[in-house]
Amino acid sequence: xxxxxxxxxxxxxxxxxxxxxxxxxxxxxxxxxxxxxxxxxxxxxxxxxxxxxxxxxxxxxxxxxxxxxxxxxxxxxxxxxxxxxxxxxxxxxxxxxxxxxxxxxxxxxxxxxxxxxxxxxxxxxxxxxxxxxxxxxxxxxxxxxxxxxxxxxxxxxxxxxxxxxxxxxxxxxxxxxxxxxxxxxxxxxxxxxxxxxxxxxxxxxxxxxxxxxxxxxxxxxxxxxxxxxxxxxxxxxxxxxxxxxxxxxxxxxxxxxxxxxxxxxxxxxxxxxxxxxxxxxxxxxxxxxxxxxxxxxxxxxxxxxxxxxxxxxxxxxxxxxxxxxxxxxxxxxxxxxxxxxxxxxxxxxxxxxxxxxxxxxxxxxxxxxxxxxxxxxxxxxxxxxxxxxxxxxxxxxxxxxxxxxxxxxxxxxxxxxxxxxxxxxxxxxxxxxxxxxxxxxxxxxxxxxxxxxxxxxxxxxxxxxxxxxxxxxxxxxxxxxxxxxxxxxxxxxxxxxxxxxxxxxxxxxxxxxxxxxxxxxxxxxxxxxxxxxxxxxxxxxxxxxxxxxxxxxxxxxxxxxxxxxxxxxxxxxxxxxxxxxxxxxxxxxxxxxxxxxxxxxxxxxxxxxxxxxxxxxxxxxxxxxxxxxxxxxx
Amino acid sequence: xxxxxxxxxxxxxxxxxxxxxxxxxxxxxxxxxxxxxxxxxxxxxxxxxxxxxxxxxxxxxxxxxxxxxxxxxxxxxxxxxxxxxxxxxxx
Numbered sequence: 001x002x003x004x005x006x007x008x009x010x011x012x013x014x015x016x017x018x019x020x021x022x023x024x025x026x027x028x029x030x031x032x033x034x035x036x037x038x039x040x041x042x043x044x045x046x047x048x049x050x051x052x053x054x055x056x057x058x059x060x061x062x063x064x065x066x067x068x069x070x071x072x073x074x075x076x077x078x079x080x081x082x083x084x085x086x087x088x089x090x091x092x093x094x095x096x097x098x099x100x101x102x103x104x105x106x107x108x109x110x111x112x113x114x115x116x117x118x119x120x121x122x123x124x125x126x127x128x129x130x131x132x133x134x135x136x137x138x139x140x141x142x143x144x145x146x147x148x149x150x151x152x153x154x155x156x157x158x159x160x161x162x163x164x165x166x167x168x169x170x171x172x173x174x175x176x177x178x179x180x181x182x183x184x185x186x187x188x189x190x191x192x193x194x195x196x197x198x199x200x201x202x203x204x205x206x207x208x209x210x211x212x213x214x215x216x217x218x219x220x221x222x223x224x225x226x227x228x229x230x231x232x233x234x235x236x237x238x239x240x241x242x243x244x245x246x247x248x249x250x251x252x253x254x255x256x257x258x259x260x261x262x263x264x265x266x267x268x269x270x271x272x273x274x275x276x277x278x279x280x281x282x283x284x285x286x287x288x289x290x291x292x293x294x295x296x297x298x299x300x301x302x303x304x305x306x307x308x309x310x311x312x313x314x315x316x317x318x319x320x321x322x323x324x325x326x327x328x329x330x331x332x333x334x335x336x337x338x339x340x341x342x343x344x345x346x347x348x349x350x351x352x353x354x355x356x357x358x359x360x361x362x363x364x365x366x367x368x369x370x371x372x373x374x375x376x377x378x379x380x381x382x383x384x385x386x387x388x389x390x391x392x393x394x395x396x397x398x399x400x401x402x403x404x405x406x407x408x409x410x411x412x413x414x415x416x417x418x419x420x421x422x423x424x425x426x427x428x429x430x431x432x433x434x435x436x437x438x439x440x441x442x443x444x445x446x447x448x449x450x451x452x453x454x455x456x457x458x459x460x461x462x463x464x465x466x467x468x469x470x471x472x473x474x475x476x477x478x479x480x481x482x483x484x485x486x487x488x489x490x491x492x493x494x495x496x497x498x499x500x501x502x503x504x505x506x507x508x509x510x511x512x513x514x515x516x517x518x519x520x521x522x523x524x525x526x527x528x529x530x531x532x533x534x535x536x537x538x539x540x541x542x543x544x545x546x547x548x549x550x551x552x553x554x555x556x557x558x559x560x561x562x563x564x565x566x567x568x569x570x571x572x573x574x575x576x577x578x579x580x581x582x583x584x585x586x587x588x589x590x591x592x593x594x595x596x597x598x599x600x601x602x603x604x605x606x607x608x609x610x611x612x613x614x615x616x617x618x619x620x621x622x623x624x625x626x627x628x629x630x631x632x633x634x
Numbered sequence: 635x636x637x638x639x640x641x642x643x644x645x646x647x648x649x650x651x652x653x654x655x656x657x658x659x660x661x662x663x664x665x666x667x668x669x670x671x672x673x674x675x676x677x678x679x680x681x682x683x684x685x686x687x688x689x690x691x692x693x694x695x696x697x698x699x700x701x702x703x704x705x706x707x708x709x710x711x712x713x714x715x716x717x718x719x720x721x722x723x724x725x
Binding site: 235236238239242243247248250251254255276459461462464465467468469470583 | 640641642643645646650674676679680682687702704705706707
C-alpha cells in the first residue's frame with residue numbers, strides 16, 4: 001500500500017554528466033509533500049547564495065505535486081523552480097499537460113538539474129532510469145521537429161517531451177518551458193535557466209499508474225469519477241469547458257479593468273473584436289490535460305489575414321489581452337499569430353506582451369526611436385511591428401536584445417523616466433488583470449515571491465456576495481466575511497492570507513488553478529478527500545492550509561537570502577495613478593492605504609514589518625532551519 | 635430584449651445558452667426577468683443595459699434593450715450588487 005509518492009528524486013549533474021537517484025523518508029514527505037514545497041526546499045538547500053541565474057550554479061527543479069497524475073480532473077500540474085533570471089528571486093512556474101503525470105509514473109517526484117553540459121544534451125527518463133543524450137543536432141530546431149526527433153530516436157511515440165525553444169537556448173530572460181508543445185511553464189524565465197545548462201529537452205516515459213501509489217485507490221477513483229461527471233453540471237466547470245479563459249475578455253472590459261495600452265486605460269474601443277464571440281469564430285476545437293474532463297485548452301487554426309496552425313496551444317485570455325488591448329491591437333487573428341510566434345520560439349506570452357507594450361509607450365514618448373528599432377515603427381496598434389519584434393526578442397537581435405531582458409532592465413538601460421512605463425512587480429511583468437478594480441490582486445502582485453503573477457490567490461469579485469457559488473464554497477476554507485472588490489481593509493487582508501495559502505497548497509498538490517473551489521468546481525472537502533485517499537493521512541483543511549503556508553514561507557526565505565524581501569513588495573507607480581477611461585476612470589490605488597494593507601498582511605502572516613518571517617513563525621511551520629540558511633536577522 | 639450571459643451565467647440560461655432573446659411587454663424590472671429565467675442574482679456581478687453599467691437593484695428594461703450580465707469570476711467593478719459605485723469608492 002502506497003501513500004501517494006514514489007519517495008524518489010532524480011539528481012542530474014550536467015557538468016559531470018552523472019545521474020543518481022535519491023530517496024526521502026516519510027517525515028520529509030509529510031513536511032514537503034511535493035510540488036512547490038519540495039522544490040523550494042531543495043532550492044534553498046542546494047543553491048549557492050547569490051548564484052548567477054544563468055550560470056552553472058543555478059539549480060533547476062522540476063517537481064510533480066502530491067496528486068499529480070491521480071485520476072482526478074486538473075491533477076496534472078508540476079512546478080519548474082529555480083533562481084529567476086528575470087527577477088533575481090524565487091522563480092516558479094506551473095504547467096499542466098501530460099509530462100508531470102508521466103514523471104510520476106516513471107518513478108520520480110522531481111528532477112534536480114545542476115551544472116552545465118559542455119554541449120547541448122537532452123535527458124531521457126524511463127521507468128526509474130535516466131540517460132543524458134547528445135542534442136547537438138536538435139539545438140536551434142523548432143519544437144515540433146525536436147519532439148518528433150526525440151520520439152524517433154527513442155523508438156516510442158508515447159514519450160512525453162518537455163523542452164525549450166530558441167528563446168531558452170538564447171537566454172531570453174523570460175523564456176518558457178513547454179511540454180507536448182501545448183503546455184507552458186511560462187513565467188519567470190525557467191526556459192532560460194534550462195537553456196543556460198545546454199539542456200534542450202527532458203523526455204519521460206513511465207508505465208506505473210498513480211493508483212498503484214495510492215493508499216486507497218478505490219476511494220481516489222470514486223472521487224475522480226464523481227468529479228468528472230460533475231463538471232458539466234457545475235456552473236464554473238461548465239464555463240471553463242464551454243468558454244475557457246477567453247471568456248474573461250468581455251467581463252474585464254465591461255468592468256473597466258481590461259489592461260489597455262500598457263495599463264493606461266481599462267476599456268478598449270475594439271474589445272468586441274477580441275471578445276468571446278469573435279474568439280469562438282476562430283476556435284477550432286478544445287484539448288485537455290491528463291485525465292482532465294474540463295477540456296479547456298483552446299485549439300485554433302486558420303489561414304486568412306495571417307496563418308496560424310494548431311501545432312501549439314491557442315491564445316488564452318492572457319495572450320488575448322496582452323497582445324490585443326494592451327498593445328492597442330483589435331485584431332484577434334493578429335493576436336493569435338503573436339501567440340503562436342511566442343509558443344514556437346519558447347517565450348512567455350505575458351512578459352513578452354508586457355515588455356512590448358512598455359516599448360511601444362517608450363517609442364510613442366520619444367524615449368526610443370526608429371534608430372533603436374532598426375526602423376520598426378513600434379507604436380500601439382502596429383501589428384507588423386508586434387510580429388517583427390517577437391522573433392528579434394527570441395534571437396536577441398536589434399531591439400530584441402534590449403527587450404529580451406524584460407521591462408525592468410530595459411527601463412534601466414533607456415533611462416529618462418522609462419521606469420514609469422515598466423509594468424512589473426519584482427521584475428516580472430504583470431498579468432492582464434488591473435488591480436485598480438480588484439485590489440487583492442495587487443496585494444498578490446506586490447507581495448508574491450515570484451512577482452507580478454495573478455495566480456497566487458483568488459480574485460476579489462469572489463468575496464463580494466455571500467450567496468454566490470464561489471463564496472459559499474470558500475466558507476469551507478474559513479472565509480466568512482464579505483468584502484468589496486476595492487476594499488483593502490482587514491477583512492480583505494485576512495481573506496487574501498487564506499486564499500494565498502490555499503492556492504499555494506494547490507501548487508504543492510499539483511492541482512490546476514481552475515480545479516478547486518472557490519475558483520472552480522472541486523469542493524474543498526473533495527480536495528481533502530483526495531489527499532486522504534492518496535496518502536492515508538488523517539488530514540484536514542487546516543493541515544493543507546499550513547502546507548501551503550510553509551511553501552510560501554520557503555519561497556519568502558529564499559528571497560530573504562537573496563536580499564529582495566520586503567523592499568520590493570510594491571506595485572508599479574502607474575497603479576497608484578488614475579485609470580483614464582471606462583467605469584473606473586479616475587480610480588487609483590491609494591499608496592498609503594495599500595502600504596498599510598501590505599503591513600497588515602505581514603502581521604497576519606507572522607512576519608516582521610520588513611517582510612521577513614519571524615523565527616517563531618518559521619518554527620511553527622517546521623522550517624526554522626531556513627533562518628540559518630538565509631543568514632537573515634530572523 | 636437581447637440578453638448576453640457572460641461566463642458561467644450561461645449555465646443558468648435556457649438550454650444553457652449564453653444568448654437569450656426575451657420578449658418584454660413594456661418596461662420591466664431586470665430582477666423580474668432574471669427570476670423568470672431562473673438566473674440567480676447572487677451570481678451577477680456586473681449588469682449593463684445598452685453598454686451602460688447599472689445597479690441590478692431597481693434597473694428596468696424594455697424590449698429594445700441589450701443587456702449584458704457577468705458573474706464574479708474575474709471582473710472588477712461590482713455595481714450590480716448594490717454596493718458603492720466603484721469610481722466613488724475612495725479612490
